[in-house]
Amino acid sequence: MAPAARRAPATSLESLLAAKEIVICCGSGGVGKTTTAAAAAAMAAARLGGKVLVITVDPARRLANALGLERFGNVETQVPPEAFAAAGVEPRGELWAAMLDTKQSWDELVRAHAPDAATRDAILANPLYVNITGRFVQSHDYIAMERLYEIHASGRYDLIVVDTPPTRNAIDFLEAPDRMADFFSSRLLRWLTVPARSRVFTIASRPFYTAADRILGSQFLQDIAEFFLLFQTMYDGFVDRAKAVTRTLSDKRTTFVVVSTLEAAPVREAEFFIEALRDRRFPLGAVVLNKVLPSWFEDRKATTVARRLCADAKDLAAAVPVEADDAAVARVLGEVGESFLNFRVVATREAEQRAELAAGADVVATVPYADHDITDLAGLLELGASLWR
Amino acid sequence: MPSGLLDRRLLFVTGKGGVGKTAIAAALGQLAASQGTRTLLCEVDAKGNLAGAFETGPTAFKEREIAPGLWAMSMDTEASLKEYLSLHLKVPLLSRLGPLARTFDFVANAAPGVKEILVVGKLCYEVRERHYDLVVVDAPASGHIVGQLAAPQAMRDLVQVGKVRDQTSWMLDILADPTQTGVVVVATPEEMPVTETLELTARLHDETVVDVAAVVVNRVLPELFTRSEEEVFRALRQPGPEAALAAAVGGPVGLVFDGAELAVKLRRTRAEHLATLREGLPPGVELLYVPELFQRTHGVRATRQIAESLGAELGF
Numbered sequence: 001m002a003p004a005a006r007r008a009p010a011t012s013l014e015s016l017l018a019a020k021e022i023v024i025c026c027g028s029g030g031v032g033k034t035t036t037a038a039a040a041a042a043m044a045a046a047r048l049g050g051k052v053l054v055i056t057v058d059p060a061r062r063l064a065n066a067l068g069l070e071r072f073g074n075v076e077t078q079v080p081p082e083a084f085a086a087a088g089v090e091p092r093g094e095l096w097a098a099m100l101d102t103k104q105s106w107d108e109l110v111r112a113h114a115p116d117a118a119t120r121d122a123i124l125a126n127p128l129y130v131n132i133t134g135r136f137v138q139s140h141d142y143i144a145m146e147r148l149y150e151i152h153a154s155g156r157y158d159l160i161v162v163d164t165p166p167t168r169n170a171i172d173f174l175e176a177p178d179r180m181a182d183f184f185s186s187r188l189l190r191w192l193t194v195p196a197r198s199r200v201f202t203i204a205s206r207p208f209y210t211a212a213d214r215i216l217g218s219q220f221l222q223d224i225a226e227f228f229l230l231f232q233t234m235y236d237g238f239v240d241r242a243k244a245v246t247r248t249l250s251d252k253r254t255t256f257v258v259v260s261t262l263e264a265a266p267v268r269e270a271e272f273f274i275e276a277l278r279d280r281r282f283p284l285g286a287v288v289l290n291k292v293l294p295s296w297f298e299d300r301k302a303t304t305v306a307r308r309l310c311a312d313a314k315d316l317a318a319a320v321p322v323e324a325d326d327a328a329v330a331r332v333l334g335e336v337g338e339s340f341l342n343f344r345v346v347a348t349r350e351a352e353q354r355a356e357l358a359a360g361a362d363v364v365a366t367v368p369y370a371d372h373d374i375t376d377l378a379g380l381l382e383l384g385a386s387l388w389r
Numbered sequence: 390m391p392s393g394l395l396d397r398r399l400l401f402v403t404g405k406g407g408v409g410k411t412a413i414a415a416a417l418g419q420l421a422a423s424q425g426t427r428t429l430l431c432e433v434d435a436k437g438n439l440a441g442a443f444e445t446g447p448t449a450f451k452e453r454e455i456a457p458g459l460w461a462m463s464m465d466t467e468a469s470l471k472e473y474l475s476l477h478l479k480v481p482l483l484s485r486l487g488p489l490a491r492t493f494d495f496v497a498n499a500a501p502g503v504k505e506i507l508v509v510g511k512l513c514y515e516v517r518e519r520h521y522d523l524v525v526v527d528a529p530a531s532g533h534i535v536g537q538l539a540a541p542q543a544m545r546d547l548v549q550v551g552k553v554r555d556q557t558s559w560m561l562d563i564l565a566d567p568t569q570t571g572v573v574v575v576a577t578p579e580e581m582p583v584t585e586t587l588e589l590t591a592r593l594h595d596e597t598v599v600d601v602a603a604v605v606v607n608r609v610l611p612e613l614f615t616r617s618e619e620e621v622f623r624a625l626r627q628p629g630p631e632a633a634l635a636a637a638v639g640g641p642v643g644l645v646f647d648g649a650e651l652a653v654k655l656r657r658t659r660a661e662h663l664a665t666l667r668e669g670l671p672p673g674v675e676l677l678y679v680p681e682l683f684q685r686t687h688g689v690r691a692t693r694q695i696a697e698s699l700g701a702e703l704g705f
Binding site for chain 2: 028030263301302315328336342
């Protein structure tokens with residue numbers, strides 16, 4: 001047994017990040033996944049040291065600015081040490097950032113695997129290829145994992161934190177490498193490319209082509225056939241790669257961090273995701289809960305006070321020495337009580353959701369509701385510090 | 390004068406994940422049905438959230454009347470393909486195609502965009518056949534809606550001849566007509582949803598033929614105090630009055646005041662994001678507000694409350 005397996009599970013995000021090489025942040029959209037990934041990476045660079053890379057899918061411009069970058073593209077860019085200095089932190093390591101540009105990443109992949117220049121150019125110019133890579137969303141999932149694999153295998157970084165693309169279905173990207181391998185090894189695909197190769201229609205395939213022809217038109221079929229014929233030249237490289245990518249995901253050095261808020265829909269998705277990880281034996285390292293209301297909204301004494309403020313606002317107003325008419329004071333007291341009770345309902349609901357989500361993870365980090373947006377590295381590190389505990 | 394939003398025939402409701410897209414779609418459907426509009430609600434992602442909004446059993450591809458004048462279905466691309474094939478190719482041929490699943494696998498994977506077109510196609514078909522007065526779609530989230538709505542054009546660019554090309558033409562006619570089709574973008578008054586909404590409306594305009602009809606801002610926090618009330622609140626927070634109040638009420642009031650302070654701060658931050666949204670939207674896009682529901686976030690009661698707020702906003 002490997003020594004790592006015998007060690008006790010990590011008890012904080014800090015120990016988790018210290019022990020892993022790849023951290024994959026996942027969860028539904030709008031829960032602060034990108035910011036969490038960036039904050040975790042910034043903390044790792046600042047406190048743990050080494051070379052840390054954060055790969056994000058579509059960072060808000062403000063996040064790029066927060067990292068001290070004008071913008072960042074497919075190319076890995078170092079966050080300037082001055083940004084750390086401005087935050088009053090002397091980092092032990094380096095922080096790098098890169099964005100996922102689907103189209104560009106596909107092009108690079110084709111360049112790497114095409115057997116010769118002619119095939120490469122033909123693929124890059126094929127209308128189907130342009131569409132698959134540019135317009136259609138499923139290709140993001142695969143390329144995100146592929147890029148992660150490539151960077152990890154290069155050994156350029158000690159730790160890579162990935163912000164996963166917003167998928168239609170949170171587990172899509174976990175299956176993307178497998179699906180890609182299946183796709184390229186499917187018999188149907190080979191069958192489909194036969195006519196373009198030999199122009200001989202077998203008896204068995206004729207009805208199929210007749211139907212396909214009527215629906216799609218023969219030119220389109222020819223485009224498809226050509227596309228796959230070209231792509232098949234890269235078949236071995238692709239399937240091997242897809243398998244290697246899958247292996248990386250279940251590797252001991254990889255961990256998954258599920259990010260969520262405590263609202264109903266994201267929680268449901270997070271639960272679904274945790275289950276999917278378990279089914280596939282992918283390691284769930286931590287659950288990060290964002291925008292959590294302070295727990296004192298559940299304070300019993302405060303709740304009693306709030307109820308009384310609502311019920312007896314008039315009488316209480318008369319008892320308080322402020323320079324305003326009693327009616328106005330009563331209104332304010334009523335509003336204050338009412339608002340507290342409203343937020344209490346939300347906080348109670350959140351606490352329940354939190355307990356459910358926490359049951360599945362060794363590490364649960366909670367980030368309080370911030371009333372300001374993160375605009376600089378100091379803000380990211382501050383957020384990171386609350387994750388670290 | 391009531392807004393014309395529900396006079397359209399096909400509404401795609403989208404938005405960043407987690408903003409309450411399904412709840413708004415459900416409420417729009419319920420509101421329309423309550424106005425006597427025969428309405429079909431269609432969930433595209435089929436996560437079962439739509440059924441949750443009405444606390445009804447799971448929806449299927451075959452629509453089901455879940456309330457008077459309101460039908461619900463969930464999209465299933467394979468079933469949509471089956472329906473398409475049986476409508477256009479006549480049934481006998483189907484059996485010769487072999488297992489449909491395999492054919493579907495081919496169509497969906499080999500020809501990207503086919504899945505999208507089967508979704509949009511089915512929806513446009515319901516509109517064209519006038520089975521309903523209005524089709525409200527709980528559409529994919531903002532990351533995917535552009536690809537979905539752009540699929541018919543993409544398809545038309547790719548396919549030069551054949552049935553699919555003919556099909557895309559009438560779909561595009563429906564999609565491109567702002568009196569018939571519109572997108573409703575749902576947002577919350579927070580930074581990322583607002584940014585994404587502005588980016589999405591721009592992309593929809595640039596990359597698709599579909600009109601952005603409205604932006605619904607969900608979970609707008611109530612204004613706690615007027616300006617003069619806020620002064621009273623400040624005065625109450627002074628040590629003297631706070632102690633007097635605590636004595637009168639028989640318990641500590643600090644946390645309750647902190648709670649109000651947090652509520653005011655949250656509201657203020659959100660108001661700034663709302664202003665950004667208002668300024669950034671192109672003219673002609675309706676802006677509708679739905680208040681934060683503290684008690685419930687989903688279910689029949691929440692759906693009804695949201696429908697009522699939307700109704701008031703639309704002038705019913």
